[in-house]
Amino acid sequence: MSTEDAALATFREQIRSWLPEVCPPSLKPGSDTTPSAEDRQAWLEAFAERGYTTPTWPKEYGGGGLSKQEVAVLNEEVTRFGVMPPGVSFFGTVMLGPVLLEFGNEEQKQKHLRDITFGRVQWCQGYSEPGAGSDLAGLQTRAVRDGEQFIVNGSKIWTSMADQADWIFCLVRTDPDAAKHDGISFLLFDLHQPGVTISPIQLISGQSDFCQVFFEDAKAEASNLVGPLNGGWTIAKRLLQHERQTLSGGMPGGESPTPKKGGASEVPAPTSPLAEDARAYLGTEGDRLADPALRDRIAQYELDKLCFGLTLKRNGQEAKAGQGTSAASSMFKLYASEMNKRRGEIQMSTRGAAALGWEGEGFSSNEIMETRGWLRSKGNSIEGGTSEVQLNVIAKRVLGLPD
Ligand SMILES: Cc1cc2nc3c(=O)[nH]c(=O)nc-3n(C[C@H](O)[C@H](O)[C@H](O)COP(=O)(O)OP(=O)(O)OC[C@H]3O[C@@H](n4cnc5c(N)ncnc54)[C@H](O)[C@@H]3O)c2cc1C
Numbered sequence: 001m002s003t004e005d006a007a008l009a010t011f012r013e014q015i016r017s018w019l020p021e022v023c024p025p026s027l028k029p030g031s032d033t034t035p036s037a038e039d040r041q042a043w044l045e046a047f048a049e050r051g052y053t054t055p056t057w058p059k060e061y062g063g064g065g066l067s068k069q070e071v072a073v074l075n076e077e078v079t080r081f082g083v084m085p086p087g088v089s090f091f092g093t094v095m096l097g098p099v100l101l102e103f104g105n106e107e108q109k110q111k112h113l114r115d116i117t118f119g120r121v122q123w124c125q126g127y128s129e130p131g132a133g134s135d136l137a138g139l140q141t142r143a144v145r146d147g148e149q150f151i152v153n154g155s156k157i158w159t160s161m162a163d164q165a166d167w168i169f170c171l172v173r174t175d176p177d178a179a180k181h182d183g184i185s186f187l188l189f190d191l192h193q194p195g196v197t198i199s200p201i202q203l204i205s206g207q208s209d210f211c212q213v214f215f216e217d218a219k220a221e222a223s224n225l226v227g228p229l230n231g232g233w234t235i236a237k238r239l240l241q242h243e244r245q246t247l248s249g250g251m252p253g254g255e256s257p258t259p260k261k262g263g264a265s266e267v268p269a270p271t272s273p274l275a276e277d278a279r280a281y282l283g284t285e286g287d288r289l290a291d292p293a294l295r296d297r298i299a300q301y302e303l304d305k306l307c308f309g310l311t312l313k314r315n316g317q318e319a320k321a322g323q324g325t326s327a328a329s330s331m332f333k334l335y336a337s338e339m340n341k342r343r344g345e346i347q348m349s350t351r352g353a354a355a356l357g358w359e360g361e362g363f364s365s366n367e368i369m370e371t372r373g374w375l376r377s378k379g380n381s382i383e384g385g386t387s388e389v390q391l392n393v394i395a396k397r398v399l400g401l402p403d
Contacts, residue, residue, distance in 0.1 A: 004069075011070055015077040022046035029082040044086035048118040053088045054097060061101070061109050062117035068316070091123040091160075092116035094246045096169050096188075099239045103186075103227045112188070124191075125243075126156040126170035126213065127236070133158075134389045136171070137180045137233065141215065143172035143187055145222065150174075150187060152195075152218040162198050162211035165191055169239075170220075175230050186232035189220035205358075205375070243384045245329040248336035251380070252343050253308030272302045274343065278350035297346055301339075308335060327397035334390040337380035344374030 001009070023046075024039035025031060047053050050064060055071045057063020066074065078085050097116050100109055115121040132138040141154025152172060162168070168191055175183035191198065195218040200208040227235050275289060275298050283290045289298070312332060347370055348355040355371050357363030363371075381387040395401040 008069055008073055012073050012077060015074055016080075019077065019081045019083075023081070023083055027083050040086070043083075044088070044119055047086050048088075051117065053086065053119070054093050054113075054117045057097065057101065057113065057117070062114035086119070088119035089116060089122045091125055091165075091169075092121065095125060095239050095243050096123050098242045099186075099235050100226065102238065103235050107223065108188075108226060121167055122161075122165045124159050124162045124165035124168050126159060126168045128158045129155060130157050130212075134386055136236070137184065139171055139173060139184065141170070141172050142176070143174050143185065143220065145174075148222050150189075150220045150222060150225070152187070152189070152215045152220055154215055156213045156215075158201075158210045159198075159213050160210055162191070162213050163200050163208075167191060168213070169226075171232055171236055174232075178230060181233045183230055184232040184236065185229055186226045186235040187220050188224040188226065189218065193218060195219070205372075240385060241326065241329045244333035244390075247380070247384050248329070248332035249312065251336035251340040253305035253312070253336065253339050272298060274298050274301065274346060274350070277347065281350050281352060281354060291350075294346070294350055297349075301342055301346055305339060308339060327393055330385075330390040330393040331398060333384060334381075334387055334394070337377075337387060340377045340380050344370075344377045348374050 020028070022043070024035065024042050026033040026035040026039045027043055044053070048062070051057065051059055051062055051066075052064050052074060054062065055064035055066040055074055056068070057065070059065040064070075064074075093116060097113060100112060104112075112121070116123070126141075127136060127139075129139050129141060131140065139154075141152065141156065143150040143152045150172070152170070154172070156162075156168075156170070159168070167188060170187050170189065172185055172187050173183050174185040177183070191213075195216045197214040197216070199212045199214070201210045201212060202208050203210075226232075275295075278289055278294065278298065282294060289295045315328060315332070351367065351370070354363065354367050355374070357368050357371060359368060385393075396403065
Protein backbone atom coordinates (compact mmCIF):
# COMPACT_ATOMS: atom_id res chain seq x y z
CA MET A 1 0.00 0.00 0.00
CA SER A 2 1.42 3.44 -0.95
CA THR A 3 1.90 6.12 1.71
CA GLU A 4 -1.00 8.05 0.15
CA ASP A 5 -3.31 5.02 0.34
CA ALA A 6 -2.29 4.35 3.95
CA ALA A 7 -3.04 7.98 4.91
CA LEU A 8 -6.45 7.74 3.23
CA ALA A 9 -7.19 4.48 5.03
CA THR A 10 -6.36 6.13 8.38
CA PHE A 11 -8.54 9.10 7.47
CA ARG A 12 -11.39 6.69 6.64
CA GLU A 13 -11.06 4.98 10.02
CA GLN A 14 -11.13 8.35 11.79
CA ILE A 15 -14.29 9.43 9.99
CA ARG A 16 -15.91 6.07 10.61
CA SER A 17 -15.48 6.36 14.39
CA TRP A 18 -16.13 10.12 14.51
CA LEU A 19 -19.58 10.04 12.83
CA PRO A 20 -21.40 7.93 15.47
CA GLU A 21 -19.67 9.90 18.24
CA VAL A 22 -21.02 13.28 17.12
CA CYS A 23 -24.36 12.33 15.60
CA PRO A 24 -27.23 13.04 18.03
CA PRO A 25 -29.21 9.83 18.77
CA SER A 26 -32.43 11.30 17.33
CA LEU A 27 -30.78 11.61 13.90
CA LYS A 28 -29.24 8.17 13.83
CA PRO A 29 -30.65 5.54 11.44
CA GLY A 30 -33.59 3.69 12.99
CA SER A 31 -34.37 6.42 15.52
CA ASP A 32 -38.10 6.93 16.09
CA THR A 33 -37.65 10.35 17.74
CA THR A 34 -38.21 13.48 15.66
CA PRO A 35 -34.93 15.43 15.79
CA SER A 36 -35.18 18.74 17.62
CA ALA A 37 -33.79 22.01 16.25
CA GLU A 38 -30.98 21.71 18.86
CA ASP A 39 -30.03 18.25 17.60
CA ARG A 40 -29.93 19.47 14.00
CA GLN A 41 -27.81 22.41 15.09
CA ALA A 42 -25.43 20.08 16.98
CA TRP A 43 -25.02 17.95 13.84
CA LEU A 44 -24.31 21.07 11.78
CA GLU A 45 -21.78 22.40 14.27
CA ALA A 46 -19.94 19.09 14.50
CA PHE A 47 -19.37 19.24 10.74
CA ALA A 48 -18.65 22.97 10.62
CA GLU A 49 -16.11 22.86 13.45
CA ARG A 50 -14.02 20.43 11.40
CA GLY A 51 -14.62 22.42 8.21
CA TYR A 52 -16.58 19.54 6.66
CA THR A 53 -19.48 21.67 5.41
CA THR A 54 -16.97 23.17 2.94
CA PRO A 55 -14.33 20.43 3.01
CA THR A 56 -12.04 21.72 0.23
CA TRP A 57 -11.84 25.34 1.48
CA PRO A 58 -8.66 26.36 3.32
CA LYS A 59 -8.74 25.84 7.07
CA GLU A 60 -8.06 29.51 7.86
CA TYR A 61 -11.48 30.41 6.38
CA GLY A 62 -13.44 27.68 8.10
CA GLY A 63 -12.91 24.96 5.50
CA GLY A 64 -11.61 21.45 6.01
CA GLY A 65 -8.45 21.81 3.89
CA LEU A 66 -9.13 18.31 2.49
CA SER A 67 -7.91 16.91 -0.81
CA LYS A 68 -10.41 15.68 -3.43
CA GLN A 69 -9.62 12.09 -2.42
CA GLU A 70 -10.29 12.84 1.24
CA VAL A 71 -13.58 14.51 0.31
CA ALA A 72 -14.55 11.38 -1.63
CA VAL A 73 -13.77 9.26 1.46
CA LEU A 74 -15.75 11.63 3.68
CA ASN A 75 -18.75 11.43 1.34
CA GLU A 76 -18.55 7.65 1.10
CA GLU A 77 -18.42 7.29 4.88
CA VAL A 78 -21.33 9.69 5.44
CA THR A 79 -23.39 7.72 2.88
CA ARG A 80 -22.41 4.48 4.58
CA PHE A 81 -23.39 5.88 7.98
CA GLY A 82 -26.80 6.66 6.49
CA VAL A 83 -27.55 10.15 7.88
CA MET A 84 -27.86 13.14 5.58
CA PRO A 85 -25.00 15.61 6.06
CA PRO A 86 -26.12 18.98 7.48
CA GLY A 87 -27.16 21.50 4.83
CA VAL A 88 -25.75 25.01 4.59
CA SER A 89 -26.49 27.73 2.00
CA PHE A 90 -26.04 26.32 -1.52
CA PHE A 91 -25.54 29.86 -2.81
CA GLY A 92 -22.90 30.51 -0.15
CA THR A 93 -20.90 27.30 -0.50
CA VAL A 94 -21.12 26.72 -4.22
CA MET A 95 -21.20 30.19 -5.70
CA LEU A 96 -20.15 33.04 -3.43
CA GLY A 97 -17.52 31.20 -1.36
CA PRO A 98 -15.36 30.09 -4.32
CA VAL A 99 -15.38 33.58 -5.88
CA LEU A 100 -14.55 35.24 -2.54
CA LEU A 101 -11.64 32.84 -2.17
CA GLU A 102 -10.43 33.90 -5.61
CA PHE A 103 -11.35 37.59 -5.82
CA GLY A 104 -12.20 38.76 -2.27
CA ASN A 105 -9.78 40.71 -0.10
CA GLU A 106 -8.63 39.36 3.27
CA GLU A 107 -11.21 41.36 5.23
CA GLN A 108 -14.08 40.05 3.05
CA LYS A 109 -12.90 36.46 3.38
CA GLN A 110 -12.70 36.79 7.18
CA LYS A 111 -16.07 38.51 7.38
CA HIS A 112 -18.12 36.14 5.22
CA LEU A 113 -16.60 32.70 4.71
CA ARG A 114 -16.78 31.31 8.23
CA ASP A 115 -20.43 32.39 8.54
CA ILE A 116 -21.18 30.43 5.36
CA THR A 117 -19.50 27.29 6.66
CA PHE A 118 -21.51 27.45 9.91
CA GLY A 119 -24.77 28.16 8.04
CA ARG A 120 -25.19 31.44 9.94
CA VAL A 121 -26.02 33.51 6.86
CA GLN A 122 -28.27 32.45 3.99
CA TRP A 123 -27.33 33.97 0.62
CA CYS A 124 -29.22 34.49 -2.63
CA GLN A 125 -28.18 35.35 -6.17
CA GLY A 126 -29.13 38.76 -7.59
CA TYR A 127 -28.29 38.30 -11.26
CA SER A 128 -31.43 38.18 -13.47
CA GLU A 129 -33.60 41.25 -14.00
CA PRO A 130 -36.93 41.65 -15.78
CA GLY A 131 -35.08 42.86 -18.90
CA ALA A 132 -31.80 41.00 -18.41
CA GLY A 133 -31.68 37.21 -18.22
CA SER A 134 -29.65 35.63 -21.02
CA ASP A 135 -28.45 39.12 -21.89
CA LEU A 136 -27.21 39.50 -18.32
CA ALA A 137 -24.84 42.36 -19.13
CA GLY A 138 -27.92 44.41 -20.01
CA LEU A 139 -28.76 44.75 -16.30
CA GLN A 140 -30.00 48.11 -15.05
CA THR A 141 -29.97 47.95 -11.24
CA ARG A 142 -27.86 50.99 -10.30
CA ALA A 143 -25.45 51.49 -7.41
CA VAL A 144 -24.12 55.00 -6.76
CA ARG A 145 -21.24 55.65 -4.36
CA ASP A 146 -22.14 57.91 -1.43
CA GLY A 147 -19.26 58.24 1.05
CA GLU A 148 -18.59 54.81 2.55
CA GLN A 149 -21.72 53.30 1.04
CA PHE A 150 -23.38 52.46 -2.25
CA ILE A 151 -27.04 53.39 -2.73
CA VAL A 152 -28.81 50.69 -4.75
CA ASN A 153 -31.96 51.13 -6.87
CA GLY A 154 -33.61 48.67 -9.24
CA SER A 155 -35.12 45.20 -9.32
CA LYS A 156 -34.01 41.57 -9.57
CA ILE A 157 -36.23 38.67 -10.63
CA TRP A 158 -36.27 34.86 -10.36
CA THR A 159 -34.21 35.23 -7.20
CA SER A 160 -34.47 31.71 -5.77
CA MET A 161 -35.34 31.62 -2.06
CA ALA A 162 -34.74 35.35 -1.55
CA ASP A 163 -37.55 35.32 1.02
CA GLN A 164 -35.43 32.96 3.17
CA ALA A 165 -32.12 34.73 2.59
CA ASP A 166 -30.22 37.20 4.77
CA TRP A 167 -27.75 38.61 2.23
CA ILE A 168 -27.57 38.93 -1.55
CA PHE A 169 -24.62 38.88 -3.93
CA CYS A 170 -25.72 41.30 -6.56
CA LEU A 171 -24.60 42.53 -9.96
CA VAL A 172 -25.09 46.30 -10.18
CA ARG A 173 -24.40 48.94 -12.78
CA THR A 174 -21.87 51.41 -11.42
CA ASP A 175 -20.97 53.16 -14.69
CA PRO A 176 -23.96 53.69 -16.96
CA ASP A 177 -21.79 55.39 -19.61
CA ALA A 178 -19.29 52.56 -20.07
CA ALA A 179 -19.71 49.70 -22.57
CA LYS A 180 -22.23 47.33 -21.02
CA HIS A 181 -19.79 44.68 -19.73
CA ASP A 182 -17.44 47.34 -18.37
CA GLY A 183 -19.81 49.22 -16.08
CA ILE A 184 -20.83 46.34 -13.78
CA SER A 185 -19.71 45.69 -10.18
CA PHE A 186 -20.17 42.74 -7.82
CA LEU A 187 -21.64 43.90 -4.51
CA LEU A 188 -22.74 42.14 -1.31
CA PHE A 189 -25.38 43.51 1.01
CA ASP A 190 -27.82 42.75 3.79
CA LEU A 191 -31.43 42.17 2.72
CA HIS A 192 -32.82 42.95 6.17
CA GLN A 193 -33.01 46.72 5.74
CA PRO A 194 -35.51 49.42 4.76
CA GLY A 195 -35.69 49.89 1.00
CA VAL A 196 -35.65 46.15 0.22
CA THR A 197 -38.98 44.55 -0.75
CA ILE A 198 -39.12 40.84 -1.47
CA SER A 199 -42.20 39.56 -3.32
CA PRO A 200 -42.57 35.79 -3.73
CA ILE A 201 -43.74 34.78 -7.23
CA GLN A 202 -46.65 32.35 -7.15
CA LEU A 203 -46.15 29.52 -9.64
CA ILE A 204 -48.83 27.48 -11.42
CA SER A 205 -48.01 24.59 -9.05
CA GLY A 206 -49.02 26.70 -6.06
CA GLN A 207 -45.39 26.74 -4.91
CA SER A 208 -43.24 29.82 -4.79
CA ASP A 209 -39.57 29.09 -5.35
CA PHE A 210 -38.67 32.49 -6.72
CA CYS A 211 -39.03 36.12 -5.74
CA GLN A 212 -38.88 39.50 -7.33
CA VAL A 213 -36.69 41.78 -5.22
CA PHE A 214 -37.00 45.56 -5.31
CA PHE A 215 -34.35 48.02 -4.09
CA GLU A 216 -35.28 51.57 -3.24
CA ASP A 217 -32.26 53.44 -1.89
CA ALA A 218 -30.99 50.22 -0.28
CA LYS A 219 -27.54 50.56 1.24
CA ALA A 220 -24.37 48.49 0.80
CA GLU A 221 -21.12 49.15 2.65
CA ALA A 222 -18.42 50.09 0.14
CA SER A 223 -16.16 47.55 1.86
CA ASN A 224 -18.46 44.86 0.44
CA LEU A 225 -17.56 45.65 -3.15
CA VAL A 226 -15.78 42.49 -4.37
CA GLY A 227 -12.98 43.08 -6.89
CA PRO A 228 -12.46 46.42 -8.60
CA LEU A 229 -15.18 48.99 -9.20
CA ASN A 230 -16.65 48.27 -12.66
CA GLY A 231 -14.69 45.02 -12.77
CA GLY A 232 -17.58 42.77 -11.75
CA TRP A 233 -18.17 41.03 -15.09
CA THR A 234 -15.14 38.75 -14.73
CA ILE A 235 -16.35 37.70 -11.27
CA ALA A 236 -19.92 37.26 -12.53
CA LYS A 237 -18.76 34.87 -15.25
CA ARG A 238 -16.54 32.88 -12.89
CA LEU A 239 -19.43 32.46 -10.46
CA LEU A 240 -21.59 31.15 -13.32
CA GLN A 241 -18.91 28.58 -14.13
CA HIS A 242 -19.03 27.34 -10.54
CA GLU A 243 -22.83 27.29 -10.65
CA ARG A 244 -22.91 25.36 -13.94
CA GLN A 245 -20.29 22.89 -12.80
CA THR A 246 -22.18 22.19 -9.58
CA LEU A 247 -25.53 21.88 -11.37
CA SER A 248 -24.04 19.26 -13.69
CA GLY A 249 -22.43 17.39 -10.78
CA GLY A 250 -25.78 17.08 -9.03
CA MET A 251 -27.62 15.54 -11.98
CA PRO A 252 -27.66 11.97 -13.34
CA GLY A 253 -24.20 10.83 -14.32
CA GLY A 254 -22.75 13.74 -12.40
CA GLU A 255 -21.99 11.52 -9.45
CA SER A 256 -18.89 9.35 -9.80
CA PRO A 257 -19.54 5.95 -11.31
CA THR A 258 -19.80 3.15 -8.72
CA PRO A 259 -16.68 3.61 -6.57
CA LYS A 260 -14.49 0.75 -5.49
CA LYS A 261 -15.20 -0.04 -1.87
CA GLY A 262 -12.12 0.32 0.37
CA GLY A 263 -9.67 -2.39 -0.60
CA ALA A 264 -11.99 -4.15 -3.10
CA SER A 265 -10.25 -5.36 -6.24
CA GLU A 266 -13.41 -5.54 -8.37
CA VAL A 267 -16.04 -2.95 -9.12
CA PRO A 268 -19.58 -4.37 -9.01
CA ALA A 269 -21.61 -4.11 -12.23
CA PRO A 270 -23.60 -0.85 -12.25
CA THR A 271 -27.26 -1.22 -11.33
CA SER A 272 -30.09 0.72 -12.95
CA PRO A 273 -32.54 2.28 -10.49
CA LEU A 274 -34.73 3.14 -13.51
CA ALA A 275 -34.89 -0.49 -14.63
CA GLU A 276 -35.53 -1.71 -11.07
CA ASP A 277 -38.36 0.80 -10.71
CA ALA A 278 -39.83 -0.07 -14.11
CA ARG A 279 -40.21 -3.77 -13.25
CA ALA A 280 -43.15 -3.04 -10.97
CA TYR A 281 -45.01 -1.11 -13.70
CA LEU A 282 -44.08 -2.94 -16.91
CA GLY A 283 -43.72 -6.49 -15.68
CA THR A 284 -41.00 -8.86 -16.85
CA GLU A 285 -40.40 -11.48 -19.50
CA GLY A 286 -38.16 -13.96 -17.79
CA ASP A 287 -35.45 -11.81 -16.28
CA ARG A 288 -35.95 -8.81 -18.53
CA LEU A 289 -38.33 -5.89 -18.69
CA ALA A 290 -41.35 -6.79 -20.77
CA ASP A 291 -41.30 -3.73 -23.06
CA PRO A 292 -38.35 -4.02 -25.51
CA ALA A 293 -38.54 -0.38 -26.65
CA LEU A 294 -38.35 0.94 -23.08
CA ARG A 295 -35.70 -1.62 -22.25
CA ASP A 296 -33.62 -0.16 -25.05
CA ARG A 297 -34.20 3.45 -23.93
CA ILE A 298 -33.20 2.62 -20.36
CA ALA A 299 -30.06 0.76 -21.46
CA GLN A 300 -29.00 3.65 -23.69
CA TYR A 301 -29.67 6.13 -20.91
CA GLU A 302 -27.61 4.15 -18.39
CA LEU A 303 -24.70 3.85 -20.83
CA ASP A 304 -24.75 7.60 -21.50
CA LYS A 305 -24.93 8.26 -17.76
CA LEU A 306 -21.91 6.08 -17.12
CA CYS A 307 -19.89 7.76 -19.90
CA PHE A 308 -20.90 11.18 -18.63
CA GLY A 309 -19.83 10.34 -15.08
CA LEU A 310 -16.43 9.13 -16.34
CA THR A 311 -15.99 12.22 -18.54
CA LEU A 312 -16.78 14.49 -15.60
CA LYS A 313 -14.32 12.60 -13.46
CA ARG A 314 -11.60 12.87 -16.09
CA ASN A 315 -12.31 16.57 -16.50
CA GLY A 316 -12.10 17.05 -12.74
CA GLN A 317 -8.65 15.45 -12.72
CA GLU A 318 -7.53 17.53 -15.71
CA ALA A 319 -8.83 20.69 -14.05
CA LYS A 320 -6.90 19.83 -10.89
CA ALA A 321 -3.73 19.55 -12.94
CA GLY A 322 -4.55 22.70 -14.95
CA GLN A 323 -6.46 25.91 -14.44
CA GLY A 324 -9.56 24.75 -12.57
CA THR A 325 -13.09 25.68 -13.60
CA SER A 326 -13.39 26.56 -17.28
CA ALA A 327 -15.93 27.32 -19.98
CA ALA A 328 -16.19 23.54 -20.44
CA SER A 329 -18.60 23.70 -17.48
CA SER A 330 -21.15 24.88 -20.09
CA MET A 331 -20.83 21.55 -21.92
CA PHE A 332 -21.45 19.61 -18.76
CA LYS A 333 -24.31 21.82 -17.65
CA LEU A 334 -26.00 21.38 -21.03
CA TYR A 335 -25.55 17.61 -21.09
CA ALA A 336 -26.56 17.17 -17.45
CA SER A 337 -29.79 19.15 -18.04
CA GLU A 338 -30.67 16.98 -21.02
CA MET A 339 -29.88 13.79 -19.08
CA ASN A 340 -32.07 14.78 -16.17
CA LYS A 341 -34.97 15.63 -18.48
CA ARG A 342 -34.47 12.33 -20.32
CA ARG A 343 -34.50 10.40 -17.05
CA GLY A 344 -37.82 12.03 -16.09
CA GLU A 345 -39.33 11.28 -19.51
CA ILE A 346 -38.35 7.60 -19.33
CA GLN A 347 -39.71 7.27 -15.84
CA MET A 348 -43.01 8.86 -16.83
CA SER A 349 -43.23 6.45 -19.80
CA THR A 350 -42.65 3.38 -17.66
CA ARG A 351 -45.21 4.44 -15.06
CA GLY A 352 -48.09 5.18 -17.45
CA ALA A 353 -51.21 6.46 -15.64
CA ALA A 354 -49.40 6.23 -12.30
CA ALA A 355 -47.36 9.23 -13.45
CA LEU A 356 -50.37 11.51 -13.68
CA GLY A 357 -50.73 12.41 -10.00
CA TRP A 358 -49.79 15.79 -8.60
CA GLU A 359 -51.35 15.13 -5.20
CA GLY A 360 -54.06 13.11 -3.48
CA GLU A 361 -54.80 9.50 -2.73
CA GLY A 362 -54.39 6.89 -5.43
CA PHE A 363 -50.72 7.77 -5.95
CA SER A 364 -47.82 6.81 -3.73
CA SER A 365 -45.64 9.57 -2.30
CA ASN A 366 -42.80 8.33 -4.52
CA GLU A 367 -45.02 8.60 -7.63
CA ILE A 368 -45.98 12.15 -6.73
CA MET A 369 -42.39 13.08 -5.98
CA GLU A 370 -41.16 11.69 -9.32
CA THR A 371 -43.90 13.45 -11.29
CA ARG A 372 -43.02 16.73 -9.60
CA GLY A 373 -39.34 16.03 -10.24
CA TRP A 374 -40.09 15.48 -13.95
CA LEU A 375 -41.88 18.83 -14.14
CA ARG A 376 -39.10 20.54 -12.19
CA SER A 377 -36.50 19.12 -14.58
CA LYS A 378 -37.86 21.41 -17.30
CA GLY A 379 -36.26 24.29 -15.40
CA ASN A 380 -32.81 22.66 -15.67
CA SER A 381 -32.36 24.01 -19.18
CA ILE A 382 -33.18 27.56 -18.01
CA GLU A 383 -31.50 27.99 -14.60
CA GLY A 384 -27.82 28.93 -14.54
CA GLY A 385 -28.18 30.10 -18.16
CA THR A 386 -30.41 28.50 -20.80
CA SER A 387 -29.31 25.62 -23.03
CA GLU A 388 -29.20 27.97 -26.03
CA VAL A 389 -26.84 30.24 -24.13
CA GLN A 390 -24.63 27.28 -23.15
CA LEU A 391 -24.44 26.36 -26.85
CA ASN A 392 -23.26 29.90 -27.60
CA VAL A 393 -20.59 29.69 -24.87
CA ILE A 394 -19.42 26.30 -26.17
CA ALA A 395 -19.26 27.62 -29.74
CA LYS A 396 -17.28 30.72 -28.81
CA ARG A 397 -15.15 29.83 -25.80
CA VAL A 398 -14.66 26.08 -26.13
CA LEU A 399 -14.61 25.58 -29.91
CA GLY A 400 -13.30 29.08 -30.73
CA LEU A 401 -15.89 29.65 -33.46
CA PRO A 402 -16.42 33.25 -34.66
CA ASP A 403 -19.36 35.39 -33.38
C1 LIG B 1 -35.24 27.10 -11.39
C2 LIG B 1 -34.64 28.44 -11.68
C3 LIG B 1 -33.93 29.12 -10.69
C4 LIG B 1 -33.39 30.39 -10.95
N1 LIG B 1 -32.74 31.04 -9.93
C5 LIG B 1 -32.19 32.25 -10.15
C6 LIG B 1 -31.54 32.96 -9.09
O1 LIG B 1 -31.47 32.49 -7.95
N2 LIG B 1 -31.00 34.17 -9.34
C7 LIG B 1 -31.06 34.73 -10.59
O2 LIG B 1 -30.50 35.82 -10.76
N3 LIG B 1 -31.72 34.11 -11.62
C8 LIG B 1 -32.28 32.89 -11.42
N4 LIG B 1 -32.96 32.24 -12.44
C9 LIG B 1 -33.16 32.95 -13.71
C10 LIG B 1 -32.36 32.37 -14.88
O3 LIG B 1 -30.98 32.61 -14.73
C11 LIG B 1 -32.92 33.04 -16.16
O4 LIG B 1 -34.26 32.62 -16.30
C12 LIG B 1 -32.15 32.64 -17.40
O5 LIG B 1 -30.87 33.23 -17.38
C13 LIG B 1 -32.88 33.03 -18.69
O6 LIG B 1 -33.22 34.38 -18.70
P1 LIG B 1 -34.72 34.87 -19.05
O7 LIG B 1 -35.66 34.08 -18.20
O8 LIG B 1 -34.73 36.36 -18.97
O9 LIG B 1 -34.98 34.42 -20.58
P2 LIG B 1 -34.53 35.18 -21.88
O10 LIG B 1 -33.12 35.62 -21.76
O11 LIG B 1 -35.56 36.22 -22.20
O12 LIG B 1 -34.58 34.03 -22.95
C14 LIG B 1 -35.81 33.58 -23.56
C15 LIG B 1 -35.45 32.55 -24.63
O13 LIG B 1 -34.61 33.13 -25.65
C16 LIG B 1 -33.41 32.37 -25.80
N5 LIG B 1 -32.26 33.25 -26.07
C17 LIG B 1 -31.99 34.44 -25.46
N6 LIG B 1 -30.83 34.95 -25.95
C18 LIG B 1 -30.37 34.07 -26.87
C19 LIG B 1 -29.21 34.05 -27.73
N7 LIG B 1 -28.31 35.01 -27.72
N8 LIG B 1 -29.06 32.99 -28.56
C20 LIG B 1 -29.99 31.98 -28.58
N9 LIG B 1 -31.10 31.96 -27.80
C21 LIG B 1 -31.28 32.98 -26.97
C22 LIG B 1 -33.22 31.70 -24.44
O14 LIG B 1 -32.40 30.57 -24.53
C23 LIG B 1 -34.65 31.36 -24.05
O15 LIG B 1 -35.06 30.17 -24.66
C24 LIG B 1 -33.54 30.99 -12.23
C25 LIG B 1 -34.26 30.32 -13.24
C26 LIG B 1 -34.81 29.06 -12.97
C27 LIG B 1 -35.58 28.37 -14.06
